[in-house]
Amino acid sequence: MTERVIKPLGRGFLFLDSHPAGCARLVRDAAAKVDRRAPERRTALVIGSSSGYGLAATIAGLARYGIDGIGVSFEKAPTARRTATAGWYRTAETAVLAAEFGREFHFVNADAFADTTKTEVLDLIAERWGGIDHLIYSVAAPRRVDPRTGETYQSALKAIGAPHTTKSLAFEDGRPVLQEVGIDVATEDEIAQTVKVMGGEDWARWVTALEERRLLLPGFNTVALTYIGSELTGPIYRQGSIGAAKADLEQTARTLGKDGVRAMTSVNGAAVTQASSAIPGIGLYVSLLHKVLGDSLQTPIQQSVALWDQLTGEAPFDLDGEGRIRLDRWELADDVQAAVRAQWEAATRDNIADVADAGWFLSEVRRLYGFDVPGVDYEAPTEVDVEWPGARGA
Numbered sequence: 001m002t003e004r005v006i007k008p009l010g011r012g013f014l015f016l017d018s019h020p021a022g023c024a025r026l027v028r029d030a031a032a033k034v035d036r037r038a039p040e041r042r043t044a045l046v047i048g049s050s051s052g053y054g055l056a057a058t059i060a061g062l063a064r065y066g067i068d069g070i071g072v073s074f075e076k077a078p079t080a081r082r083t084a085t086a087g088w089y090r091t092a093e094t095a096v097l098a099a100e101f102g103r104e105f106h107f108v109n110a111d112a113f114a115d116t117t118k119t120e121v122l123d124l125i126a127e128r129w130g131g132i133d134h135l136i137y138s139v140a141a142p143r144r145v146d147p148r149t150g151e152t153y154q155s156a157l158k159a160i161g162a163p164h165t166t167k168s169l170a171f172e173d174g175r176p177v178l179q180e181v182g183i184d185v186a187t188e189d190e191i192a193q194t195v196k197v198m199g200g201e202d203w204a205r206w207v208t209a210l211e212e213r214r215l216l217l218p219g220f221n222t223v224a225l226t227y228i229g230s231e232l233t234g235p236i237y238r239q240g241s242i243g244a245a246k247a248d249l250e251q252t253a254r255t256l257g258k259d260g261v262r263a264m265t266s267v268n269g270a271a272v273t274q275a276s277s278a279i280p281g282i283g284l285y286v287s288l289l290h291k292v293l294g295d296s297l298q299t300p301i302q303q304s305v306a307l308w309d310q311l312t313g314e315a316p317f318d319l320d321g322e323g324r325i326r327l328d329r330w331e332l333a334d335d336v337q338a339a340v341r342a343q344w345e346a347a348t349r350d351n352i353a354d355v356a357d358a359g360w361f362l363s364e365v366r367r368l369y370g371f372d373v374p375g376v377d378y379e380a381p382t383e384v385d386v387e388w389p390g391a392r393g394a
């Protein structure tokens with residue numbers, strides 16, 4: 001057991017340590033925002049369950065519908081020098097929450113891209129429930145090792161066709177500064193590698209593996225998360241290398257769907273997550289979105305409640321012409337986009353602190369690591385040696 005006072009040390013949007021109590025509190029606060037529905041036994045597999053949208057989907061599924069199931073994520077244990085990753089602590093608290101709801105939820109800490117992880121998870125599903133009703137695929141990873149070839153692929157955040165320059169938000173001594181960031185053009189190989197990491201291949205492997213083991217229960221459905229976003233972020237996101245991967249994911253949904261498998265992508269709105277804060281321009285964009293929308297900005301937990309209502313049949317699917325679930329309509333509404341664009345164009349080095357909700361954004365980034373959470377005493381020593389729930393962690 002090791003108790004320590006933990007401070008937010010790091011560079012840019014990356015911190016070296018995470019705060020266990022802050023991470024736990026955020027899980028609790030998210031669950032408290034969910035209205036319960038009468039639970040009907042349902043089993044789900046969530047890949048990417050420790051963070052961002054996958055965590056929100058796990059908490060919303062537990063709190064609203066009392067799902068049983070398995071969450072897979074890839075997190076680091078505490079060491080003598082460093083705390084565990086934030087996702088480790090959030091997972092530990094989500095397990096406590098599941099137990100309080102009286103649900104059986106297992107958490108597997110392993111590489112979702114590996115065949116060995118698929119076998120471990122499928123064995124567990126077979127043993128505990130004989131099948132699953134839902135699979136939510138919410139992985140955001142910088143690289144993937146394909147276990148069948150041993151090859152490593154790296155994902156790139158680059159433009160396609162022509163280089164691009166974007167306004168971007170950074171912080172110096174806690175003060176927001178506006179920067180211009182150049183975005184290089186991706187090579188064909190970089191685009192292909194990004195598709196290998198963030199496209200649909202691994203999602204399809206999970207569904208095929210479940211199908212081959214006859215673990216898809218009647219009415220099974222699966223969603224993978226995708227993003228469209230604004231024209232402002234188009235060159236780096238939707239028209240960039242990551243957008244090529246998202247197009248592949250959406251195409252995979254079309255080919256996966258058949259008898260016994262309903263496969264869709266879910267277009268979620270912009271959110272501050274570890275994955276999104278690494279993309280140039282997204283921090284500025286989300287800060288402006290929050291300035292324009294205030295509390296009307298739909299949080300990951302709100303969107304996840306809407307997702308579960310649709311997956312369980314409580315609400316009709318809200319699909320677009322391409323069969324994608326749309327949870328981002330609030331973000332892409334014309335008036336919202338027009339207001340964000342006006343602010344984006346007006347933003348200068350001098351007025352950035354007024355034009356954007358930069359302080360809110362920085363706090364959101366700090367909350368990804370369990371800091372800036374109301375009600376947590378950051379001067380108090382906190383236990384960092386928290387165990388991975390159950391016996392199945394790495």
Ligand SMILES: NC(=O)c1ccc[n+]([C@@H]2O[C@H](COP(=O)([O-])OP(=O)(O)OC[C@H]3O[C@@H](n4cnc5c(N)ncnc54)[C@H](O)[C@@H]3O)[C@@H](O)[C@H]2O)c1
Binds near residue numbers: 050270
């Ligand atoms: N953040 C946004 O603004 C936004 C908007 C729309 C859609 N999305 C999509 O949501 C999905 C999740 O993104 P996020 O922003 O929530 O990311 P995130 O960084 O918050 O979470 C990523 C999750 O993936 C897990 N993970 C990463 N590599 C893994 C591996 N090898 N094996 C197992 N688990 C692994 C992490 O442990 C974590 O649980 C992505 O598909 C993303 O494109 C994000």
